[in-house]
Amino acid sequence: MKILIVGSKGFIGSRMLQVLEKEYEVWGCDVFTDYNERNFLLVQVSNLDFNSIFIKHQFDICINCSGAASVPESLKNPARDFELNVHNVFLLLEAIRSCSPQCKFINFSSAAVYGDTQKIPTNELQDLAPISPYGFHKMYAEKLCQEYFKFFQVQTCSLRVFSAYGPGLKKQIFWDLFSRIKRTSKIELFGTGMEARDFIFIDDIVKATDFVIQKGSFNASIYNLAGGKAWSIKQVSEIFLEAVKWKGRLTFTGAQRPGDPAFWEADISKIIELGFTPTISLSEGIKRYAEWLSLLE
Numbered sequence: 001m002k003i004l005i006v007g008s009k010g011f012i013g014s015r016m017l018q019v020l021e022k023e024y025e026v027w028g029c030d031v032f033t034d035y036n037e038r039n040f041l042l043v044q045v046s047n048l049d050f051n052s053i054f055i056k057h058q059f060d061i062c063i064n065c066s067g068a069a070s071v072p073e074s075l076k077n078p079a080r081d082f083e084l085n086v087h088n089v090f091l092l093l094e095a096i097r098s099c100s101p102q103c104k105f106i107n108f109s110s111a112a113v114y115g116d117t118q119k120i121p122t123n124e125l126q127d128l129a130p131i132s133p134y135g136f137h138k139m140y141a142e143k144l145c146q147e148y149f150k151f152f153q154v155q156t157c158s159l160r161v162f163s164a165y166g167p168g169l170k171k172q173i174f175w176d177l178f179s180r181i182k183r184t185s186k187i188e189l190f191g192t193g194m195e196a197r198d199f200i201f202i203d204d205i206v207k208a209t210d211f212v213i214q215k216g217s218f219n220a221s222i223y224n225l226a227g228g229k230a231w232s233i234k235q236v237s238e239i240f241l242e243a244v245k246w247k248g249r250l251t252f253t254g255a256q257r258p259g260d261p262a263f264w265e266a267d268i269s270k271i272i273e274l275g276f277t278p279t280i281s282l283s284e285g286i287k288r289y290a291e292w293l294s295l296l297e
Contacts, residue, residue, distance in 0.1 A: 001024045002059050002060050003020060003025065003027070003059060003061045004026075004027050004029055004103075005026060005027070005029065005063045005065055006029045006062065006063065006065060007029075007064065007065035007066025008028030008029055009031075009032060010066065011164070011168050011169045011202070012161075012206075015202050016063060016065060016205075019203070020206070020209075027040065027041060029041040029042075029043060030042070031043055041057075050094075053095070054100040054103065058102075060104065061105075061106065062092065062096060062105050063108075064089060064092055064106065066084070067088065067089075067141075068081045068085055068134070069110070069134075071112065071259040071260065072258075073134075074132055074133035074259070075132065078133040082140075085134070086140045089144050092105065093156070096148075101152075101153070103155075104157075105148075105154060105157075106212060106213070107141055107156065107158045108158075108159050109138045109141060109142050109158040109222075111163075111264055111266065112134050112135035113138050113139045113142065114135075114264070116263075117129065120230075120263065121267040122264070122265065122267055123224070123270070124224055131259055131261065132259030135259070142222070145158050146220040149219060157212060157216055157218050157223065158223075159209065159212065159223050160222060160225065161225045161226075162197065162224070162264055163197040164200055164201075165200075165202070165289060166201050166202030166285060166292075167291075168202070169202070169289075173240075174240050174286070177240055177241065178293050181244060181248070185249065186251065187249070187251070188250075188251045188253055189250070189252050190256065190260070191233060191253070191254070191255070192252050193233050193237070193252040194232050194233075194234065195233050195261075195262050196231060197230065197231060197236070198226040198227055198230050198264050198265050199226075199285070200225055200226050201227075201278075201280035203280055204279060205225055208223070208271055211274040211275050211276045212271075212274065215274045223270055225271060226266030227278045228267075230265035234250075236286070237250055239283060239286050240289075240290065243286050243290040244293065
């Protein structure tokens, strides 16, 4: 099986390539390269041309790990977020339709499409109600996948990732905490601390994706990727700060950040039906992340 990973330099894409190349013929694709890599395709930011890639290579699977992944940045620059999360998905789907219609397309989406959902745990049939430009744009990308399956028979599916973390990630809650601990004895975070997220370690994301490749449905299907358990921000922050041996004081402002939902917990029964089970506990995942962070100091 021949697989193309678009966004292979990013957090999810790089780990995806590293693991899947042990089992498949895997090619990376991104907007920059180290120029010493094999099976790598470079695309230009100013003139993205995916057609030439799919004309030259016949891939069985295209996994789109590219795009922006920041709610605050989507509020500051919605045009850029739309370009990366919607328009580029359209370009990929159109290239597949035109040049390689047998190629299956896996698009990484986000739990942000749910917004502040009232149904907990949240399954894939829940009505979508995004509360940020990022969430809206991820929803639009899913709609494109549905469009190209319905009208052009391009085989697609979308993976709604909840709170991803692990070695290599330089943003989100744990990176934010790490960035502060060396210069202060007091850390203040947004919210009350009771807001909750459903975390999934990077290796489990790759494992779940492999199950989709082997057994998943590609009729514009949707799969939640998460650990299946909600953790409060206060809980996970304390676990992380203990792992890095920080002895300061953690407080919360009580103010909500625009675009942030209050509570997420995923129903992951659909991906479990394919054979997937999360294998990395939160405490173990945070330990591994903390060990990676120690190498950066």
